[in-house]
Amino acid sequence: MWKYSEVLMDHFMNPRNVGTLENPDGHSEVGSPQCGDAMNLDIEIDQDDRVSDIKFRTFGCAGAIASASALTELVKGLPLDEALKVKNSQIAEYLGGMPPEKYHCSVMGQQALKAAVKDFREKSAQVRQAVDGIISGFKGITVIKIHPRWILVKGESPEFERIQDVLEGKLGRRIEIRRTAE
């Protein structure tokens, strides 16, 4: 048996944030060629660019499962850019230390997070592209923010429903139009 800390064993026995999100803003599936481990990660990003929800599933040893659980706890609620800065040394520290042979387990979580954020950004970019092609045709509307599931706009238009229809038609999924007065 490896010398696992009590905290690590607790995260292995009772991993936090296990599962999947129904409509994730970012999704990733990564694997470690070094040891054959694998991890799927779903993230939900809120209007303030914070990681508002996160779920994982892992094929791996106790160290890999506990690392994934720790990562999700560490980044939940953090702004995206800060979440991406979480180092595997922080994961090891959070878990009360890890055997050196197991450090590579914690790297997989970061890879998964990076890949999920990339997916989030790609999905946002798709929305951006679709929006750019449509919204210029409507006067008096400014797009403030883009998100895989919604766009935030300023201004008034009687044609919001039509804009939404066209966007959803282009992207093939539900897109909410959120309005702000600012």
Place this chain on the structure above:
Amino acid sequence: MKRIYLDNNATTALAPEVLEEMMPFLSAEYGNPSSFHTFGSSVLERIARAREQVASLIGANPDEIIFTSGGTESDNMALRGCSALRGGPVVTTAVEHPAVLETAMHLGGPARIVGVDSSGTLDMKTFRSSLEGASVASVMFANNETGTLMPVKETAAISHEAAVPFHTDAVQAVGKVFVNVEELGVDMLSLSAHKFHGPKGVGALYLRRGMALPPLVTGGHQEKGMRAGTYNAAGIIGLGKAAELAQAHLQEEGFVKNLLGRFESGVLSRCPGAMIMAKESPRLPNTSTVIFRGIESEAVLTLLDIQGIYASSGSACSTGSKDPSHVLMAMGLDHNLANSAVRFSLSRFTTAEELDHAVDALAGIVEKLRAISPYT
């Protein structure tokens, strides 16, 4: 917490009778068996009896038994000895224990390694064509990870047709199944005491009459000059007793086999995604390697360990190595499945109750880990 030990291919419990037999030679009877005086030479008589006991277990003559420090030394002695005497590479199989495989690798040229199929069956055609110019052929009797039995009798005969001496690493087989050197026609055979309820640090090499090997360890006349060093008297006497007990218990082979069958059907019916490696192949009666598809073996071992149940795996994660079991990879498993394999190995001391308890524990563990897995 009651301990349930299901890792008998790693090592076994010392039989109480063996310990009893050894004790005098760890205390009052400390004479050097090689001494002139009767205090020492009386111990040599006990060693001679141990030699008979070991010989009897494998159908050999007592003068064909060389005591060593264990299976690894016996394997080294056979392979290095033949290589030194004859030159040429070693022919062996892809599923050998590292004691053979690593030793063979660069001995007299790159080793000729013969593969197996997914059931563990040896590629006999390649074996036959690899023998020319070889110093020795070495084929294990039973695989330590999957328990599959190898065609020792057949490969020994083929090797002799090609005038190549034949060695078998029978460390996992001796004491568990019937092994007879005459019937097998082997020239050399390695065995280890602690795999059949004897002490650690002692084993033997069977060396057919008329053969001699250069010593690995020099500096003494012991074992006809082929293995120098003061006799490990207590260990050798323990090995002898363990051999005697194993021989008496061989008739009970069916007992362990029935237990294994009960365990395997329990696992298969209660653990979704489970499958038994080489299930239909001839196997040792005590060994079962279970692939728990979708979950990693070290996670299973860790949860078993917490409950006092001890098994093992060749997974990269549990051993700290980069690669999963070379045996399972040689049988065609991918990284993923090889890392999902857990080995359970029983002994004559294992009980049905222990196995039922282990199956209960496994059912819970598999359910828990499958819920975390991306593959299920």
